[in-house]
Amino acid sequence: MELSQMSLFASCVLIFVSATFTDNILMARFLGMCSCLGVSKKVDTSLGLGLAVMFVTAVTAALNYLVYQYMLVPLHLEYLKLIIFIVVIAAFTQLVEMIIERTSEKLYNSLGIFLPLITVNCAILGISLFMLNKPYSFWQAFAFGLGGGLGWFLAIALIGGIREKINESALPKGLEGPGITLIIIGIMALGFVGFSGMIKI
Amino acid sequence: MLTSILISVGFLLACGLILAALLVLAEKKILNYGTCHIHINNGKKTLDVEGGSSLLNSLAEQNIFIPSACGGRGTCAYCKLKVNEGGGSISPVEEPYLSPEERQEHVRLSCQVKVRRDLSIEIPDDLFSVRRFHAKVARKRALTHDIVELRLALVEPTTIEFEAGQYIQLESAEYKGHEAVMRGYSISSVPSDKTHLELIIRLVPDGICSTWVVQHLKEGANITLSGPYGHFHLSDTTAPIICIAGGSGMAPIWSILRDMKEKGLNRPATYFFGALTQRDLFFLDEFKQLAKECPWFTFVPALSKEPADSSWQGERGLITEVVDRHFPDTSQHEAYLCGSPGMIDAAIAVLKKNGMPEANIFYDKF
Known part of the structure; x- marks a missing residue:
């Protein structure tokens, strides 16, 4: 069935699921790798960064959708989307960092240090750019952002869990750190390949 | 063509400016903590600072310098101090640097503690100067x-x-x-x-x-x-002094001995200068000159690795053996040691064996 024939809610759910699993931003597109390699040593920090990324991805996807549809398209400035999206994401993360810092110190202590990392996370920019490839409506774009963020969250949480269990000091020296992580990610990516073709939109 | 360039540049500029202005405004509004009081050492001193920056920087602005090597990035862990109240929870940046005992005593990295409210902290007294x-x-x-x-x-x-x-x-x-x-x-x-x-x-x-x-x-x-x-300095007793230091450990001893001369203190003092071979010796003439001018001072250089057939006329052997030979009874003396932990531990063992109370031994390990 084509997206346009479905109800808005059904299409949103479908887009959400496909962005999370079949099109997983980290496993299928290999975006957001640098911060994933850097922070996935432990489960709790992985969860922290993953949650922050999920939140920022969903909101900036919606924000960037509005900026694109209602500012860039009318002014015929579509080619500026890359730079404008980066600026919007950076400003938004800064703002969120400030608000979190003021409202909940506990959340700030567990999430706050990851927010500057997110400013330059390419997965977030990638999702904002990919959503323009399809003729999404606002809510569909938001579902795509949320799903993409959840996908990244799942992936880094899984990698964090595996890395925590692995006794790195028992590995050959050349495999420590990023080496074994990339191997883990590669094998996990093979698993995610299993989802491909499950949903076609 | 020109208009489209102008429009795109103008749009970019406007976007950037608006967002920057928004952030500046937000920072002023959201992160405004007002004036906070920092109570130091149970109210010995109270500082009024503008909230919002790190404790390390707030103290530096008030001319209290906590040692810090990394510039507040939380990587050197030199800026530790006790934050008894108002420090908030330990951030992930600090975690690797704090032992369980330190956590119990509320030790924090002052560069990672933000001044958000009134704080109560403890600083060693000598850091004030x-x-x-x-x-x-x-x-x-x-x-x-x-x-x-x-x-x-x-x-x-x-x-x-x-x-x-x-x-x-x-x-x-x-x-x-x-x-x-x-x-x-x-x-x-x-x-x-x-x-x-x-x-x-x-x-x-x-x-x-x-x-x-x-x-x-x-x-x-x-x-x-x-x-x-540092707390390594001459005590104000009149006990005779034994100084033991090798290599660059000579620095504080050289300062203390000349300070004694300037102040006209006539406490008997012996300096054991330990080195490996003759090429590791320095300031020999200066110390001999000092010994000539000050009858209370004796200078004993000793070499441990000097070849047996060399021209060296002075003492030979490990510095601890030389001290042992010169002072079989150290019960009335005070000792000032500066050097590597190994050398200092060995020297303390010899001094105690010869009767020196541990309270009379002062040292600077590095």
């Missing part, structure tokens, strides 16, 4: 194959007050991929010379700061340091 100095290298000379002497002229502030035996922290600059670090060096000059500092620095293999000083620092260069730190 610590200042940060800008200085110029007035003279740099080699004393042995691996030890140099630096003479620094203070530029801002121009004078320093310290006690003979204290040390300063030297900040190295970045070079060849090494980041700036801070290392402590004892002052070898006398406290009466308030405008200059002298340091004796040994090249530590792979040492970041000492390599920088020995190989990269030039005469006339600008340098930053903070101090004075």
